[in-house]
Amino acid sequence: MTIVLALPAGTEISKNISKELSLEHHIITHKLFPDGESYLRLPRNIKGQTVLLVQTTFPNQDKRLMELILAADACKEYGANEVIALIPYMAYSRQDKAFLEGEVVSIRAVLKSLRSAGIETLITVDIHKEESLRYFDGKAINVEPWQVFANVLGSDVKEDALVIAPDKGAEKRAATLAREIGVNYVVFSKYRDRITGEIRHEYKDIKLEGKHVIIVDDIISTGGTVADIAKFVSERGAKKVYAVASHGLFVRNAVRRLRESRVDEVYVLNTVPQKENVKVLDVSPAVVNVLKELI
């Protein structure tokens, strides 16, 4: 039997999934000590069971990761047969490569830690680079959310809409979303100066007049990349601009920045808790499809 155990930042999605799959659902008892330490207590005996831990890792990435480590270790110590972790947003996934000598490949250390803590199977949604999952020495599944977006966008946009990938890294996302909706896509280029960190875009010379444009990426953090492209396409006559991203972190007034750059609609998933006034789509159906094969 599989028991779903929600950690402090995993309650919403875990409820949806448990309901859909008729799984027993519990919230792990948690509190903060006055000094800031997390206290966790497993809410039931899990000996011999398969445990599905659910926790996302934004905001407070480090606390959320540490809680996953504490809970996974406890599940194994209390005799869980298998520990699966559903981590809808995987923190540190953009730190997947050392550009400069000595840089820490943080996602490697994070995935190794989760595995060492006792997580045998990892499910995440639209991780920054799928190849990073090789650092997890167990079964790792990357859930593709594009059908979820296409279901909503497909009826919304016109036939000659255009999907834009801000850079090569987002090409697969743009291609999949475009195919699901039945429109074309194009890839822009993004250069990051390796010393200053400054970002420059290379825009394609494309016809945009009167078009619906969908800019797609995995993560919107400060919103700078999407805002730059939105401004570019608006100035060239795009009729409506959509920003679509799996994970809407929205730091430093990102949503206001998007609006001011003439983004009309922002679509994200519920992989992180959302306070901003954007359209939030439930990723649970896509996760359920994966879980059905697994448990």
Next chain:
Amino acid sequence: MTIVLALPAGTEISKNISKELSLEHHIITHKLFPDGESYLRLPRNIKGQTVLLVQTTFPNQDKRLMELILAADACKEYGANEVIALIPYMAYSRQDKAFLEGEVVSIRAVLKSLRSAGIETLITVDIHKEESLRYFDGKAINVEPWQVFANVLGSDVKEDALVIAPDKGAEKRAATLAREIGVNYVVFSKYRDRITGEIRHEYKDIKLEGKHVIIVDDIISTGGTVADIAKFVSERGAKKVYAVASHGLFVRNAVRRLRESRVDEVYVLNTVPQKENVKVLDVSPAVVNVLKELI
């Protein structure tokens, strides 16, 4: 050769130690991304070297621990021969036992994670329970700081001073400190209601009039335990009350609470950064003694 690498919360002690032992000292390059992720970069080639990572784990326990994990993993990946971690204050060390079924033994998970990340030798100062170090599957050393306190207190207190351990768990601390100063000690009892968490003390019927009393513990967090005892001994005529603890976390106006409970002097170590107006003693000499044997 041993190279000292200071993480963001380890710069002060690491400098003292490097100077004393004439070791090469570097600060690990670090920044925070806008979304809160830590970025780390090793400041020099450490291939084939022994690396001594220095980082304490309060405040922001989870971030500090995660930085240790990231840095240790990177040291091994970049070819360090051995990774030693000096963690002056070890977070989660009070969560060393499951009182209730299902409770997470957090210190076990934390120590296992640090080991998995590549730390082969762990040095910490006055960990809550020394037995917890068995969870670290490598060499682990607990530095005793009592000589550091005795050097200062010895000339300060009167011959008939009395050292008080608030509970059985602090008895070894009290006994050692009392022996170093050359005075007597006594152990009080503390009961924690396992459901409500409420704490009750059992005080000894001892002669306190005109005495210097030193209350000793490993950690002062909210200061409740020490404040209760200070009040008790003051009301029974103690002339001067010292609160002595290795790690002064001082959450929720703890120091004010101590002063109001008639604690005259508060002595702590520099194992955590200190903003409060208390006397801070440098633990580096005690750590250096241990390191001399090790490297």
